Amino acid sequence: GPAAGRPGGARFEDDLRRVATETAEARTYEGPVPSLPGGLPLASQFFFTYLDFSALGPESGRALAVSREDGDSVFTPPPAGTDVFLAAAPEGGRLRVTVRAAATAFSPEALTAFADAVRDDLVEAAGSAGPAPVPERTGRQAGRPERTVRKSALPKRAARESARPERAAREGDPPDRCLDAALIGYLPSPGDLARMAGVPEAALPREELRSLLFPxxxxxxxxxxSTPLGRSGFVCVPVFADELAPGEALLGHTARGVELAGALGARTVSLAGMIPSLTGYGFDVLRKLGATGAAPGLPAVTTGHAATVVSVVRTVRAALDATGRRLDALTVAFVGLGSIGSSSLELLLTRAHRPPARLLLCDAPGSGPRLKELAERLMERGLVEEVEVVEPEGHGLPDAVYGAGLIVAAVGGGGALLDVERLAPGTTVVDDSFPHCFDTARALNRMDRAKDVLIVGGGLLDAGPVRREPAEGLPAAAVAGYLARPMVPDTIASCRFESLLHASGAAVPLVRGLVDPPTGLAYWEAAEASGTRAAPLHLLTRSIDVDGLDRVVSGRD
Known part of the structure; x- marks a missing residue:
């Protein structure tokens, strides 16, 4: 840890191993890392950038001289969550080392001692007996406390230990940093909330709800x-589902949600529902945060789509197993070939022992040329033997779709495209549309009444035992509604699972943009390694007993 000092004779590779070990140790803690007596954390995580020292030119053979300046620099103050910022850059034939720290992380005395300790190390590294005296001066810099610059009278080791940043509570910070990951999402529409609660829509006025939850x-x-992979928070933006639209308002809310998740300790966040597609599949969020990747002090951002693809394919397999069907004996229709649909199709075919007997591709009107190109690529790669593109006419789906034995749907905001009453007996539907692309009440009614179709959601996973808790400080009415809400036990939304899996240290990439085949396979294998399975077959919050659906198991092929 930081208190150990640098062993004599240590080489660069020794330093690198030490930093890697400390970083790994820091990631084992939930919430704040315990502090040493001097104030610095017992273990730290690091963010590095690369500097090519050859830019300084050839060595002149002269000993380096070290001096100290109390001026501003081109570097901005550390972002939230960063205690210490060190930078080295060539400047006018010199190597300028900048030390900055968050004002709330250091006392003025501790910052002075820390900067002096860095200076002493540079003097030692330069092989100089010491720098020329530097006159005392004072100065105030953005993000730094006002301080007097002076030569430390402490020995180097003591200076380091006395320079540990003080972990004072910051104004507006949450009471604890309890999360490993988070999901940034939004509220269902007031109408949907009313239906869930079994009350008239007028009983839940939109603006009163918003003011109650987001004062x-x-x-x-x-x-x-709380899951075996860690703790995940749901951070909700003050927007209802029927208000979602691309633009600065949604981007601003989402970026602030990421910042809040980071303040709560989350290392990775994923995006729920329509947020990815409305924010450039995550890229616009990164731009809003002023980063091209995970910035220091902010969580990494991933769309959640790769884990959703895994969830859809696992649910398809679970449904086929439960009904005794084989993929290669079925006509399979994919409805909606956007990010989730096309990637789910790719993963399903890649993992299948044999391709479906016939494949139908269906998307919005005008999508024919794009789908034909997709069909050609699948044929060329040998993933399918017979494929047909069908386009809808008007709002409904083509007749050919209703002739499929398995329908996999992933439609964004398209309404009730699928007519449940037109499904042939024995049909299985796996739907990851948001909201569902059919009338869920009619779907449940047909399964109860006719027992001849299986219609399930595709977006949940079973990653082990789950405990759900409302956040502290919520209004009593919100807590009561939360506790009364029915759930499928021990399940997690697939988009939420993605950030948890990444934060747990699994070897999976962050997802921005579309899910390519290697990424889908990486998440499939990581889910497999973690023991994650498809959730119990379900629709909404109701588990479906396939054994009671006699005509599905024994229906047509």
């Missing part, structure tokens, strides 16, 4: 999910 008009932590 400050900012994202709020609503729920914590």
């Amino acid at each position: 400050a008009g900012r994202p709020r932590h609503l729920e914590t999910l």
Whole structure:
């Protein structure tokens, strides 16, 4: 840890191993890392950038001289969550080393001692007996406390230990940093909330709900999910599903949600529902945060789509196993070939022992040329033997779709495209549309009444025992509604699972943009390694007993 000092004779590779070990140790803690007596954390995580020292030119053979300046620099103050920022850059034939620290992380005395300790190390490294005296001066810099610059009277080791940043509570910070990962999402429409609660829509006025849950008009932590992979928070933006639209408003809310998740300790966040597609599949969120990747102090951002693809394919397999069907004996229709649909199709075919007997591709009107190109690529790769593109006419789906034995749907905001009453007996439907692309009440009614179709959701996974808790400080009415909400036991939304899996240290990439085949396979294998399975077959919050659906198991092929 930081208190150990640098062993004599240590080489660069020794330093690198030490940093890697400390970083790994820091990631084992939930919430704040315990502090040493001097104030610095017992273990730290690091963010590095690369500097090519050859830019300084050839060595002149002269000993380096070290001096100290108390001026501003081109570097901005450390972002939230960063205690110390060190930078080295060539400047006018010199190597300028900048030390900056968050004002709330250091006392003025501790910052002075820390900077002096860095200076002493540079003097030692330069092989100089010491720098020329530097006159005392004072100065105030953005993000730094006002301080007097002076030569430390402490020995180097003591200076390091006395320079540990003080972990004072910051104004506006949450009471604890309890999360490993988070999901940034939004509320269902007031109408959907009313249906869930079994009350008239007028009983849940939109603006009263918003004011109740978001009195400050900012994202709020609503729920914590404890799982074998870690703790995941649901950070909700003050937007209802029927208000979603691309633009600065949604981007601003989402970026603030990411910042809140980071303040709560989350290392990775994923995006729920329509947020990825409305924010450039995550890229616009990164731009809003002023980063091209995970910035220091902010969580990494991933769309959640790769784990959703895994969930869809696992659910398809579970449904086929439960009904005794084989993929290669079925006509399979994919409805909606956007990010989730096309990637789910790719993963399903890649993992299948044999391709479906016949494949139908269906998307929005005008999608024919794009789908024909997709069909040609699948044929060329040998993933399918017979494929046909069908386009809808008007709002409904083509007749050919209703002739398929397996329908996999992933439609964004398309309404009730699929007519449940037109499904042939024996049909299985796996739907990851948001909201579902059919009338869910009619679907449940047909399964109860005719027992001749299986219609399930595709977006949940079983990653082991789950405990759900409402966040602290929520209004009593919100807590009561949360506790009364029915759930499929021990399941997690697939998009939420993605950030948890990444934060757990699994070897999976962050997902921005579309899910390519290697990424889908990486998440499939990581889910497999973690023991994650498809959730119990379900629709909404109701588990479906396939044994009671006699005509599905024994229906047509």
